[in-house]
Amino acid sequence: MKNGKSPDPNTVHPIAGYDKEIYVKPTIKNPNIIVGNFTYIADSEFESHVTHFYPWSRDKLIIGKFCQIAAGVEFVMNDANHQMNAVSTFPFYTLEGWEMEPPDPSDMPFKGDTVIGNDVWIGQNAVILPGIHIGDGAIIGANSVVGCDVEPYSVIIGNPAKVLRKRFDDEMIDLLLRFKWWDRTIEEINSLIPLLTCSDPEKVRKELKEII
Numbered sequence: 001m002k003n004g005k006s007p008d009p010n011t012v013h014p015i016a017g018y019d020k021e022i023y024v025k026p027t028i029k030n031p032n033i034i035v036g037n038f039t040y041i042a043d044s045e046f047e048s049h050v051t052h053f054y055p056w057s058r059d060k061l062i063i064g065k066f067c068q069i070a071a072g073v074e075f076v077m078n079d080a081n082h083q084m085n086a087v088s089t090f091p092f093y094t095l096e097g098w099e100m101e102p103p104d105p106s107d108m109p110f111k112g113d114t115v116i117g118n119d120v121w122i123g124q125n126a127v128i129l130p131g132i133h134i135g136d137g138a139i140i141g142a143n144s145v146v147g148c149d150v151e152p153y154s155v156i157i158g159n160p161a162k163v164l165r166k167r168f169d170d171e172m173i174d175l176l177l178r179f180k181w182w183d184r185t186i187e188e189i190n191s192l193i194p195l196l197t198c199s200d201p202e203k204v205r206k207e208l209k210e211i212i
Contacts, residue, residue: 008188009037019044019090024063032057036065036118036182041073049073052080058110059130064118065182072125081109091184117152118182136177137167152177172201175208 010026013019024046025035033050041049050061050210051074059078082089083103092098111131116122122144134140135152144161153167153176166173181192189196198204 007038014040022046024069032060033063035063036067038065039063039067039069041069042124043072050075050077053077054079058105060113061116062113063116064120064136066119067116068121070122070124070126073122073128075114075128076130077114078108078110078112078130083107084109087135097194118180136182137173139167168201172205172208175205175212176212179208 009023012026014182016059021040021042022044024039024041025037027046028035029055030047033047057077057079061075061077071170076179085107086102092100093102114128114131115133117136117138119136120138122140123144125142126140126144126146128148132146132149134150137153138150139155140146140161141157143159144157145159146156146161150156153173154166155163155164156162181189181196189195195204195207
């Protein structure tokens, strides 16, 4: 407990007197956007960052717990796509006056739900393309355009985004994925902060092996 307060996932503004950083979950109105506790964005609102998302859209945006989303991040959903298996990609059916019925859903590119894991850091102005799955603990560099799935605890950068490195070795990643600290109670997480913020990976590895 800090300053007499316990962390509350239903608080919109977790920094007193500052409205440019919000916990996302309590602000969501679209039922097809699902966000875990304590995920925040460096903005005063979230849903405008999810583009091409309509009442008839078939996909969902699913974001885990404790994610950190920087300013300018955009989640592009499947209905940004145009028909690609015809001569023209022009969407006549969306514009007034053109005699075209909407194409059959099977004729439209569709890559499924966009799924972001837990404890993912998405850097400023990154773009997440439709249907991408980003694993737990990944870091997405600023201005990256993510068009392929991202393995847990990977660092990716660029346009198109490519893996720069893994944050830890395979054994440590396996320990962290089994540990799932983000699923623990607030009290447990508070007690784990010294471990979660320790910069000595070998010390962390040893403690995780004792805990798991």
